[in-house]
Amino acid sequence: MANYSTNEFKGGLKIMIDGEPCTILENEMVKPGKGQAFNRVKIRKLISGKVLEKTFKSGDSVEGADVMETDLAYLYTDGEFWHFMNNETFEQIAADEKAVGENVKWLVENDVCTITLWNGNPIAVTPPNFVELEITDTDPGLKGDTAGTGGKPATLTTGAVVRVPLFVQIGEVIKVDTRTGEYVSRVK
Amino acid sequence: MNDALWAPSAQIETLKQRANILAKIRAFFAAREVMEVETPCLSQASVTDVYLATFSTEFVGPSHAKGLPLYLQTSPEFAMKRLLAAGSGAIYQIGKAFRNEESGRHHNPEFTMLEWYRPGFDEFDLMDEIDCLMRTVLSCDVATRMSYQDAFRAHLRIDPLTIELEALKVVCGQYGYKDIAAQEQSVDALLQLLFCMEIEPQIGKDAPCFVYHFPASQAALAQLNDADPRVAGRFELYYQGMELANGFNELTNADEQSKRFDKDNQVRAQMGLPQIDKDQRFLKALEHGLPTCAGVALGIDRLVMLATGKSEIQEVIAFDVNRA
Numbered sequence: 001m002a003n004y005s006t007n008e009f010k011g012g013l014k015i016m017i018d019g020e021p022c023t024i025l026e027n028e029m030v031k032p033g034k035g036q037a038f039n040r041v042k043i044r045k046l047i048s049g050k051v052l053e054k055t056f057k058s059g060d061s062v063e064g065a066d067v068m069e070t071d072l073a074y075l076y077t078d079g080e081f082w083h084f085m086n087n088e089t090f091e092q093i094a095a096d097e098k099a100v101g102e103n104v105k106w107l108v109e110n111d112v113c114t115i116t117l118w119n120g121n122p123i124a125v126t127p128p129n130f131v132e133l134e135i136t137d138t139d140p141g142l143k144g145d146t147a148g149t150g151g152k153p154a155t156l157t158t159g160a161v162v163r164v165p166l167f168v169q170i171g172e173v174i175k176v177d178t179r180t181g182e183y184v185s186r187v188k
Numbered sequence: 189m190n191d192a193l194w195a196p197s198a199q200i201e202t203l204k205q206r207a208n209i210l211a212k213i214r215a216f217f218a219a220r221e222v223m224e225v226e227t228p229c230l231s232q233a234s235v236t237d238v239y240l241a242t243f244s245t246e247f248v249g250p251s252h253a254k255g256l257p258l259y260l261q262t263s264p265e266f267a268m269k270r271l272l273a274a275g276s277g278a279i280y281q282i283g284k285a286f287r288n289e290e291s292g293r294h295h296n297p298e299f300t301m302l303e304w305y306r307p308g309f310d311e312f313d314l315m316d317e318i319d320c321l322m323r324t325v326l327s328c329d330v331a332t333r334m335s336y337q338d339a340f341r342a343h344l345r346i347d348p349l350t351i352e353l354e355a356l357k358v359v360c361g362q363y364g365y366k367d368i369a370a371q372e373q374s375v376d377a378l379l380q381l382l383f384c385m386e387i388e389p390q391i392g393k394d395a396p397c398f399v400y401h402f403p404a405s406q407a408a409l410a411q412l413n414d415a416d417p418r419v420a421g422r423f424e425l426y427y428q429g430m431e432l433a434n435g436f437n438e439l440t441n442a443d444e445q446s447k448r449f450d451k452d453n454q455v456r457a458q459m460g461l462p463q464i465d466k467d468q469r470f471l472k473a474l475e476h477g478l479p480t481c482a483g484v485a486l487g488i489d490r491l492v493m494l495a496t497g498k499s500e501i502q503e504v505i506a507f508d509v510n511r512a
Contacts, residue, residue, distance in 0.1 A: 028292055029293075031295065031384075040385070053364075055365055
């Protein structure tokens with residue numbers, strides 16, 4: 001894999017830090033008028049998801065990470081792996097529990113997810129920004145209630161729990177923002 | 189081509205404020221009988237400073253059919269000192285300076301510098317005058333002052349004048365700079381790292397802060413202190429996370445100056461950087477005689493950022509490098 005000098009740093013560049021593939025979020029040059037220049041870089045570790053700051057001496061090089069992203073449709077899970085398919089080539093990839101992580105609760109069959117591959121292996125699964133899921137359990141709401149009150153928890157088919165308005169009932173399908181885990185609307 | 193890049197990076201309203209600030213600065217110096225001067229942007233000599241990268245070009249024309257190498261000046265310092273040696277008296281300049289390899293939130297490769305020199309002043313007299321200018325332009329509080337040594341003692345509990353390289357590496361490791369420290373052999377580079385990252389954000393929050401008596405090893409073009417030769421008559425000004433100015437009780441000794449240039453070139457050789465010819469006209473001027481004086485360079489763009497509350501340098505210059 002190529003090395004990148006600090007002058008090549010920019011948002012989105014994938015580099016290796018402490019043996020883990022990372023993506024650069026922000027890159028800032030810090031330089032005293034008389035003195036050594038440094039690059040203060042904000043990075044996200046792609047496996048742990050941790051965001052941290054790292055400082056480099058300007059001009060130093062860092063090993064690049066062989067990371068690529070691919071859009072694949074979620075098929076099913078066999079309990080151990082979650083299987084995804086490229087809708088054009090029909091090639092399949094299996095992601096383990098570590099790669100799927102918390103996002104397992106947003107996986108809807110046939111939804112196209114972004115799979116992050118490091119050296120060809122899946123390390124992260126990012127669901128679409130919005131998913132539609134059916135409510136399997138929630139307290140019966142009060143008639144005539146309008147959105148804007150505190151709402152109530154509702155359990156979805158995947159096990160995800162989101163706060164919904166009181167008028168939303170079991171069996172209804174709702175739209176959820178996976179980035180925040182918040183209810184967006186009912187789906188007719 | 190991105191079609192939107194024809195437009196200025198600064199709002200016109202900001203440029204009006206900038207123009208007002210420049211007018212205030214000129215009035216400030218006019219009232220003090222400091223003469224405005226202009227010196228070349230294109231110089232036949234470059235600078236030996238290890239941490240400055242110059243742009244170079246070539247003049248081709250009458251008398252120079254084969255081309256005369258020219259360098260865009262990184263600061264007007266040498267030319268202004270030649271004027272001082274020629275008897276100009278107190279002078280100031282508002283002009284462009286050019287530094288390659290520098291671009292970011294606080295850096296544009298081409299920027300505007302205010303530089304001025306005061307014969308008969310020492311660095312503390314000059315700090316008084318800078319303080320006055322700051323209050324005139326920014327309506328800020330009176331500046332605070334602390335020595336470089338006290339800044340490190342107060343914020344990092346180390347003495348920058350006595351600490352050894354290995355001990356300094358340990359401290360850098362404690363602040364999360366283990367990787368840089370492991371490969372670094374220069375005490376000054378590590379002190380600069382800690383100063384930039386750990387001290388600068390802590391000082392000059394409410395009022396501008398002068399840090400004076402930089403270590404002799406970072407003297408640049410300042411005289412060493414008579415009473416304590418471990419430190420130099422060099423100071424910097426910080427305000428709200430920004431390095432605003434760098435000043436010296438100016439070195440006037442030509443031999444000493446020439447030696448410092450040689451030393452820069454030795455360090456350049458160690459770092460694999462090109463050797464730079466010494467500016468002989470500047471050295472000749474020092475031999476002729478530079479009056480005892482203090483001088484300072486202040487970043488106008490950053491001053492305007494502070495005055496207008498902008499966080500990016502491109503917001504205070506008409507066209508930043510990406511739109512130039």
